[in-house]
Amino acid sequence: MAQPRTLFEKIWANHEIVPETPQTPAMLYIDLHLIHEVTSPQAFTELRRRGLKVRRPERVLATMDHSTPTLPATENGEPLYANPQTKKQVEMLEKNCAEFGIQLYGWNSKERGIVHVLSPEIGATQPGMTIVCGDSHTSTHGAFGALAFGIGTTEVGHVLATQCLLQRRPKTFAIYLDGKLQDGVGAKDMILHIIKEIGMDGGTGYVLEYKGEAVEALSMEGRMTMCNMSIEAGARAGLIAPDETTFTWLKGRPRAPQGADWDKAVEQWKQLRSDPDAVYDREIHIDASSIRPTITYGTNPAMAIDITAPTPSARNALEQRALDYMHTTPGQTMLGTHVDVVFVGSCTNGRLPDLREAANILKGKKIASHVRMLIVPGSGQIKEQAEQEGLDKIFQDAGAEWREAGCSMCLGMNGDIAQPGQLVVSTSNRNFEGRQGAGARTVLASPATAATSAIAGKITVPETYKGVA
Numbered sequence: 377m378a379q380p381r382t383l384f385e386k387i388w389a390n391h392e393i394v395p396e397t398p399q400t401p402a403m404l405y406i407d408l409h410l411i412h413e414v415t416s417p418q419a420f421t422e423l424r425r426r427g428l429k430v431r432r433p434e435r436v437l438a439t440m441d442h443s444t445p446t447l448p449a450t451e452n453g454e455p456l457y458a459n460p461q462t463k464k465q466v467e468m469l470e471k472n473c474a475e476f477g478i479q480l481y482g483w484n485s486k487e488r489g490i491v492h493v494l495s496p497e498i499g500a501t502q503p504g505m506t507i508v509c510g511d512s513h514t515s516t517h518g519a520f521g522a523l524a525f526g527i528g529t530t531e532v533g534h535v536l537a538t539q540c541l542l543q544r545r546p547k548t549f550a551i552y553l554d555g556k557l558q559d560g561v562g563a564k565d566m567i568l569h570i571i572k573e574i575g576m577d578g579g580t581g582y583v584l585e586y587k588g589e590a591v592e593a594l595s596m597e598g599r600m601t602m603c604n605m606s607i608e609a610g611a612r613a614g615l616i617a618p619d620e621t622t623f624t625w626l627k628g629r630p631r632a633p634q635g636a637d638w639d640k641a642v643e644q645w646k647q648l649r650s651d652p653d654a655v656y657d658r659e660i661h662i663d664a665s666s667i668r669p670t671i672t673y674g675t676n677p678a679m680a681i682d683i684t685a686p687t688p689s690a691r692n693a694l695e696q697r698a699l700d701y702m703h704t705t706p707g708q709t710m711l712g713t714h715v716d717v718v719f720v721g722s723c724t725n726g727r728l729p730d731l732r733e734a735a736n737i738l739k740g741k742k743i744a745s746h747v748r749m750l751i752v753p754g755s756g757q758i759k760e761q762a763e764q765e766g767l768d769k770i771f772q773d774a775g776a777e778w779r780e781a782g783c784s785m786c787l788g789m790n791g792d793i794a795q796p797g798q799l800v801v802s803t804s805n806r807n808f809e810g811r812q813g814a815g816a817r818t819v820l821a822s823p824a825t826a827a828t829s830a831i832a833g834k835i836t837v838p839e840t841y842k843g844v845a
């Protein structure tokens with residue numbers, strides 16, 4: 377009998393060209409390399425300097441998302457860039473992709489969107505692949521049973537030139553979500569809860585594999601939400617074994633295998649599960665039914681609490697600084713806190729089911745008059761589908777702004793920012809100081825919590841939650 381292996385070990389073994397030694401990392405083959413305008417320019421400069429070509433241009437896929445405006449272009453087609461730098465980044469990407477023969481989902485593509493939304497949507501992200509991108513939230517693609525992680529700009533250059541990557545082998549960490557979620561509790565609450573439990577560096581050195589009934593019950597979008605934030609617990613990557621939900625979601629997408637190739641691929645993908653007796657370096661079990669709507673109260677995603685629970689006191693100077701920055705009063709819940717801005721979007725929660733979740737709550741209602749609400753679809757296709765369903769109308773009737781696809785206020789690089797001191801309830805993944813604008817305060821939440829809080833004008837338990845409040 378062969379040694380039982382985890383899903384991670386299977387994918388690693390399939391891609392390891394040279395094993396690691398105590399002195400040297402392993403060399404991995406990379407199936408898919410995603411690039412965007414922020415972390416690729418220097419890599420191309422380096423290729424040019426050394427007279428190198430892109431080794432496998434057909435395995436590289438580019439989009440622009442961080443620096444792109446979310447307001448429509450001017451009448452003569454000029455994008456409304458926030459500043460000369462963002463314009464330059466986008467134009468560099470256009471130039472680099474043209475010169476090196478890389479497919480770019482650019483201004484004239486209907487699909488253009490956040491890299492971690494776009495690639496799964498077009499079926500480029502597939503089970504069993506190794507996927508890298510110069511972006512920490514590459515972990516998102518682990519939802520498909522792909523080993524996917526962020527790399528630095530120097531490594532972007534290495535992968536462009538060689539289609540390989542030097543990598544130390546991470547350890548494995550199984551996180552079981554046993555039982556069922558309560559109504560009104562979703563993937564975002566689950567992952568915030570996990571990060572709260574294991575801490576900001578609880579996943580450092582590991583690939584997290586999410587398993588158990590509550591994970592299997594999630595849609596692909598929910599699984600992406602979870603894997604997306606693995607990095608916020610310090611993990612190298614997140615993984616979920618592919619299953620029927622995965623195959624159904626991928627079938628027929630333009631870059632997915634077609635016809636007989638599809639059947640062959642599914643047969644192979646079915647092998648991509650951890651063997652029953654596989655051993656992980658670490659394991660924890662969480663009772664999914666105990667998870668409540670979860671939000672953050674501090675300035676890192678691990679500073680999270682059940683929305684109804686009192687905020688804890690600071691345990692050290694850093695936490696104290698976070699509480700001061702956020703104006704959090706220990707011992708009090710966050711409920712009732714005045715909200716200035718609500719952002720629904722990002723590669724964490726900018727997909728169609730997220731927008732539907734917000735729309736269901738906003739339908740026929742108005743957001744509070746002092747609240748600014750920005751709803752930004754994760755991709756052009758999501759925008760189109762949402763508009764076909766009339767979600768844009770629901771949002772606009774409620775008083776929210778409906779924008780073009782992109783990262784937007786998740787990090788505010790494109791000019792979509794909150795003002796100093798403003799409190800933003802945000803469906804994104806990072807609540808760092810100044811992340812959404814200098815001095816802006818971020819509370820991470822699910823789309824349901826965000827929409828309910830927009831209407832109330834203060835932090836509020838999501839309307840859809842019927843559990844113990």
Ligand SMILES: CC(C)[C@H](C(=O)O)[C@@H](O)C(=O)O
Nearest residue numbers: 414415442510511512513787
């Ligand atoms: C700009 C990019 C390098 C960055 C990342 O790596 O995550 C961004 O996407 C983010 O979410 O902060």
Ligand code: SF4
Nearest residue numbers: 513722723783786787
């Ligand atoms: S949406 Fe936010 S987290 Fe995702 S890639 Fe863009 S900036 Fe990074």
